[in-house]
Amino acid sequence: MRAVIPVENNDTLAAVRGFxxxxxxxxxxxxxxxxxxxxxxxxxxxxIPALVADPDLLSAANPLAPVMGMNAAHVAGRVSIxxxxxxxGAVLRSCELRxxxxxxxxxxxxxxxxxTIGIDCLGTYDVPVYGAIQDDGDLDVAAxxxxxxxxxxAPQEGYAFRDACQMCEKPHVEGADITLELLGADMTAGVPxxxxxxxxxxxxxxxxxxxxxxxxxxxxxxxxxxEKVVSARTQxxxxxxxxxxxxxxxxxxxxxxxxxxxxxxxxxxxxxCYCKQCLLKSHVFDHEPIQYVNWARRKGAYRLPPNAMIFxxxxxxxxxxxxxxxxxxxxxxxxxxxxxxxxxxxGARVQEAFDYVPGRSVEEPLPLITFREDEWExxxx
Amino acid sequence: xxxxxxxxxxxxxxxxxxxxxxxTAGISRLQYPPNADIIRVMCSGSVDPTYVLKPLLGGVDxxxxxxxxxxxCHYQSGNYKARRRIVALKEILKSVGFDEERIWLRWIxxxxxxxxxxxxxxxxxxxxxxxPNPTRQKWTV
Numbered sequence: 469m470r471a472v473i474p475v476e477n478n479d480t481l482a483a484v485r486g487f488x489x490x491x492x493x494x495x496x497x498x499x500x501x502x503x504x505x506x507x508x509x510x511x512x513x514x515x516i517p518a519l520v521a522d523p524d525l526l527s528a529a530n531p532l533a534p535v536m537g538m539n540a541a542h543v544a545g546r547v548s549i550x551x552x553x554x555x556x557g558a559v560l561r562s563c564e565l566r567x568x569x570x571x572x573x574x575x576x577x578x579x580x581x582x583x584t585i586g587i588d589c590l591g592t593y594d595v596p597v598y599g600a601i602q603d604d605g606d607l608d609v610a611a612x613x614x615x616x617x618x619x620x621x622a623p624q625e626g627y628a629f630r631d632a633c634q635m636c637e638k639p640h641v642e643g644a645d646i647t648l649e650l651l652g653a654d655m656t657a658g659v660p661x662x663x664x665x666x667x668x669x670x671x672x673x674x675x676x677x678x679x680x681x682x683x684x685x686x687x688x689x690x691x692x693x694x695e696k697v698v699s700a701r702t703q704x705x706x707x708x709x710x711x712x713x714x715x716x717x718x719x720x721x722x723x724x725x726x727x728x729x730x731x732x733x734x735x736x737x738x739x740x741c742y743c744k745q746c747l748l749k750s751h752v753f754d755h756e757p758i759q760y761v762n763w764a765r766r767k768g769a770y771r772l773p774p775n776a777m778i779f780x781x782x783x784x785x786x787x788x789x790x791x792x793x794x795x796x797x798x799x800x801x802x803x804x805x806x807x808x809x810x811x812x813x814x815g816a817r818v819q820e821a822f823d824y825v826p827g828r829s830v831e832e833p834l835p836l837i838t839f840r841e842d843e844w845e846x847x848x849x
Numbered sequence: 850x851x852x853x854x855x856x857x858x859x860x861x862x863x864x865x866x867x868x869x870x871x872x873t874a875g876i877s878r879l880q881y882p883p884n885a886d887i888i889r890v891m892c893s894g895s896v897d898p899t900y901v902l903k904p905l906l907g908g909v910d911x912x913x914x915x916x917x918x919x920x921x922c923h924y925q926s927g928n929y930k931a932r933r934r935i936v937a938l939k940e941i942l943k944s945v946g947f948d949e950e951r952i953w954l955r956w957i958x959x960x961x962x963x964x965x966x967x968x969x970x971x972x973x974x975x976x977x978x979x980x981p982n983p984t985r986q987k988w989t990v
Binding site: 723843 | 898903926929930934938941946954988
């Protein structure tokens with residue numbers, strides 16, 4: 469059912485916090501995995517996911533903060549994967565929810581006691597940029613929320629969204645248990661929410677329209693606004709894909725990733741890379757010292773640290789099909805390499821080949837664990 | 850390419866079929882180019898893409914993966930899974946600018962010694978035509 473969380477005094481964040489508080493107080497869930505504001509030195513406040521049990525602490529919850537320091541799907545497995553566990557409500561933006569769906573299929577997250585609370589994403593900043601915005605004045609929350617209403621998603625003047633967000637054509641949440649539908653909504657009036665009837669009843673929310681005062685036209689607006697955002701972002705995405713694909717064909721991955729120091733950041737922050745021990749961090753590819761010398765003699769020189777390209781190619785093999793394009797890899801690359809763009813553009817090709825959309829459904833099997841007998845007959849003779 | 854270029858092929862062959870075919874080819878004294886270094890694996894489905902990537906980026910000219918004909922896998926479905934993995938690997942390599950044609954997947958049963966010799970011959974000729982794998986001399990890879 470679709471209801472509206474009433475907003476008072478134009479304080480949308482307070483309304484969202486109140487809604488989350490109700491979820492705990494009415495025992496819809498035992499704990500909430502939610503982005504929390506945290507003092508980060510000076511005037512800056514950071515945002516980091518935390519598992520919140522005390523409703524009073526939700527006064528620091530901020531799912532509207534446009535900053536992404538990590539993909540929260542990465543930690544959802546920790547609190548859900550086996551019993552005994554609590555009933556966890558996980559507040560996730562759309563790319564986090566899509567990553568979560570992939571992790572369920574990779575058997576790293578369990579949905580059994582997990583309530584997914586999706587929230588439409590209006591775009592996010594890198595952590596240092598979010599800090600700089602606070603240093604320079606402050607984030608204009610009202611202006612940000614207004615972009616949701618119009619569908620003209622844009623960063624604050626003088627700043628840029630994260631690279632991945634600029635080309636994200638899926639900022640709208642699909643398939644969550646509870647969805648805060650920001651796109652198309654006038655959030656000075658209320659925040660539309662889609663939720664199961666029994667949860668709405670517990671929280672005392674009535675279907676929109678039944679309550680004359682809160683009848684909200686945004687239900688019909690959402691579809692149009694989503695379409696507008698998707699079409700604008702798809703254009704950006706396609707242009708970026710064309711650019712990087714051109715570079716890859718012309719220069720090859722070894723030039724695009726030429727200065728990769730193989731620091732493993734992209735792997736550490738990737739929600740899909742779940743291995744406890746990465747093959748590339750093991751001793752599997754270690755060689756005797758003389759072997760490196762021999763390679764150096766043969767090639768004239770030998771790149772160190774070794775296996776940087778193999779690292780990226782193996783990682784591509786492991787996660788390209790499930791890449792949801794959250795772009796944390798790009799955000800955390802110290803060399804500012806277009807890691808996420810390469811992975812998304814490549815992932816898109818492989819996903820197309822298997823007609824697979826990561827994050828679409830937990831029912832859809834991962835392409836590499838299934839097969840059909842009558843397919844790809846030209847690949848082998 | 851220079852006529853004296855001899856491509857080096859790593860052949861990852863299924864224990865139950867293509868490896869037997871290679872063995873039979875030897876026993877039958879079939880003549881075929883000596884360019885393939887054979888590594889026996891238990892199933893084409895056990896070929897991790899890593900086994901293909903490491904030699905390919907190290908400068909080997911071609912990788913041959915030999916498995917049982919569809920429907921004949923000793924482990925029921927290993928070859929079907931191998932096929933999907935190779936499709937994904939080739940898409941990725943193509944996408945990032947590597948020559949995916951250097952990877953061949955072939956179904957060769959234990960009794961097809963002649964076909965095995967033919968495939969190795971074809972692949973050797975194909976790679977001679979193509980020339981050496983550029984990664985062999987590139988220090989940046």
